[in-house]
Amino acid sequence: MLEIRPKLIEAAFSGKAGESENLRHSDNFLSVHDMWMHERYRELMSHHLDSFVYASEEGEPQVIGKDNDPDLCVLVDPLDTSExxxxxLLGYTHVLVYSRALARPIVSVVGDIYHHVRLYVAARHDDGEDRAxxxxxxGQCRTLAQHxxxxxxxxxxxNFLMRPGERLLPLSHQERLMRALDQPDNTGKSRGRIGVDFGSVSLCHVAAGFTEGVLEFAKGFAIWDLAPGHYILHAAGGxxxxLDGNPIPLDYSLQSLADIAKAMDRRQMFIAAGSSELAEEVLRHLDLPR
Known part of the structure; x- marks a missing residue:
């Protein structure tokens, strides 16, 4: 992030975003900065891991190193909210290391490029416990846990409500949910709020207690937007x-290159919250097509 931040600030003040055609995701914004971070992550990871599957939003999954079938899969979203x-304004970067042998993540890091809270981290410790x-x-470190x-x-x-037709309009039609959020308390004040948030960092904000929940029902998140924050929220007790009310497992079925490629083309609708009670309450107030 120390390397990319000055480049992004220069782009902001100069108005030169370095936008290019996105061949892999035609409806997504892509810049030279996304591609630079894609290459940079692959280079840096190869200094620390002998062999791994590199699964970045900006490229097809590939094996790095001498092992043809490595255990670790490194899932990367180099630059989230790149537009x-x-x-x-806002920029995030996600890295998740998934053990195919354990069928679960073992490390996740979500970085906030501009905010004072710089990194959200989860890891599986030697005792088998996940902590966030x-x-x-x-330089301050805080343990994340739900209160x-x-x-x-x-x-x-x-909710990621920035796209008007695709996400904002469907959200605005959720009248029962909006009424429930607007329900006054015993003093007559309405304290429920709906706000905008982005990708994995939105689940990290729940993990930290900054927000109470994330709702995604209109399109679904891709794996690189959901999985890093999912693991961090899980480790924090969220x-x-x-949308059927079932817990989403940490096993993302990344057993082969074909599985990984398939997972990268899949989208997941979900409700994330600090407690199962709140997640279920949100679900009860959603009007979903059947």
Whole structure:
């Protein structure tokens, strides 16, 4: 992030975003900065891991190193919200290391390029426990764990609502959910809120207790947008369920290159929350097509 931040700030002030055609995801913004980070991550990971499958949003899965069938899969979203990052507004970067032998993540890092809370991290410790942490720009480390559970009428719920027709309009039609958020408390104040958030960092914000939940029902998140934050929220004691109310497992079925390629083309709808009670309350107020 120290390397990319000055490049992004220069792009913002100069107005030169370095946009290029996205051949892999035609409806997504792509810049030279996305591709630079894609290559840079692959280079840096090869210094630390002998062999791994490199699965980046910006390329097809490939094996790096001498082992033809390595255990570790490194899942990367080099630059999330890149359209905003080149404007100097918001930018995130995700790395998740998945053990194919364990069929689960073992390390996840979500970086916030501009915010004082710089890194959200989860890792599987030697005792087999998953733990989550946040690191700030001044070197402070905080352990992430869920505290008191809030009801929907008290919650700040977020959604990636930036695309008007694809996401904002479907959200605006959820009248029962909006009424539940707007329900006044015993003092007559309406404390529920709906806000915008982005990709994996939105689940990290729930893990940290900054927000109470994330809702994604219109299109679904790709694996690189969901999995890193999913693992961090899991390690912090939160929950992620699908729209049938079932917990989404940490096993993303990445057993072969074909499995990984298939997983990268799949989208997952979900509700993430600090507690299963809140996730289920959100689900009860959703009007979904059957």
């Amino acid at each position: 905003l990052a080149v404007r100097g 942490y946040a690191f700030t720009a001044d 008191t559970s809030k009801r929907l009428s008290e919650a700040l719920l977020t 929950t992620v369920i699908d």
